[in-house]
Amino acid sequence: MEEAYEYLKANFEITEEDWKIIASKMFEEKFKKKDILLEAGEQENMLSFLSKGVLRFFIPAEENKDNDITFDFMFEKKFVCGDESFLTRTPSLYGIEALSDVVLYRFTYDDLQDIYKRTGGADRIGRIAHQRLFLERSQRLYSFLKYSAKERYQNLFKENPVLIQEIPQKYLASYLGITPQALSRIRRQIY
Known part of the structure; x- marks a missing residue:
C-alpha cells in the first residue's frame, strides 16, 4: 500500500491523517492474466489503484469474443474503475480484463463515501482524478480525429x-x- 500512499502524496498533497483513514478502508487484491475484473452488465462497486499490471477496457461482442472492441488500456500507478457504472450505480456497459498479472489496492463505493465524509482532502483527490481521466479520454478522442x-x-x-x-x-x-x-x-x- 506504500506505493498508493507515495502516489497520492506526490500528486495530491495528502495529509498523514487523511491517508490513515483511506488506508483503513483499502485492501489488496490480485488477479491473474485474463481474469475479468468487471463483466459488462454488472454494477461496478470498486475503485482501485493499479499498482502492477495492465488492464483492458472492452465492449463485448455478442457473437464472438474475438470481435470485442477494446477502447482503453490502463497502466500502472493510476486509479481505475468502471467509472460510469461506479458513479451512477447502474450496470456497466463494458468489461475490464487483466492483460497481465495485476495488483490492485481497492475500496468499495460505500467505503469511498465514508472516506469523503471523514477526510478533508479525499473529495478533492476524487475530483482531480476524474478530471485527469476525462482529459485522457478527450485526448484519445482527439487523437482519433487528428x-x-x-x-x-x-x-x-x-x-x-x-x-x-x-x-x-x-x-x-x-x-x-x-x-x-x-x-x-x-x-x-x-x-
Missing part, C-alpha cells in the same frame, strides 16, 4: 514502451481502430 493509426500507435508506444509489449496484437489493433494485419504492417514500417 492522427493516423501509425501515429496513434507510435504515441501509445512512447507513453508506455515496456507495458505495451504485454498487450496482445488483436487488442492493440482494436484500440487503434484497425485490423491486426494493418497493425503488423505498421510495425514492419516502424521497426
Whole structure:
C-alpha cells in the first residue's frame, strides 16, 4: 500500500491523517492474466489503484469474443474503475480484463463515501482524478480525429514502451481502430 500512499502524496498533497483513514478502508487484491475484473452488465462497486499490471477496457461482442472492441488500456500507478457504472450505480456497459498479472489496492463505493465524509482532502483527490481521466479520454478522442493509426500507435508506444509489449496484437489493433494485419504492417514500417 506504500506505493498508493507515495502516489497520492506526490500528486495530491495528502495529509498523514487523511491517508490513515483511506488506508483503513483499502485492501489488496490480485488477479491473474485474463481474469475479468468487471463483466459488462454488472454494477461496478470498486475503485482501485493499479499498482502492477495492465488492464483492458472492452465492449463485448455478442457473437464472438474475438470481435470485442477494446477502447482503453490502463497502466500502472493510476486509479481505475468502471467509472460510469461506479458513479451512477447502474450496470456497466463494458468489461475490464487483466492483460497481465495485476495488483490492485481497492475500496468499495460505500467505503469511498465514508472516506469523503471523514477526510478533508479525499473529495478533492476524487475530483482531480476524474478530471485527469476525462482529459485522457478527450485526448484519445482527439487523437482519433487528428492522427493516423501509425501515429496513434507510435504515441501509445512512447507513453508506455515496456507495458505495451504485454498487450496482445488483436487488442492493440482494436484500440487503434484497425485490423491486426494493418497493425503488423505498421510495425514492419516502424521497426
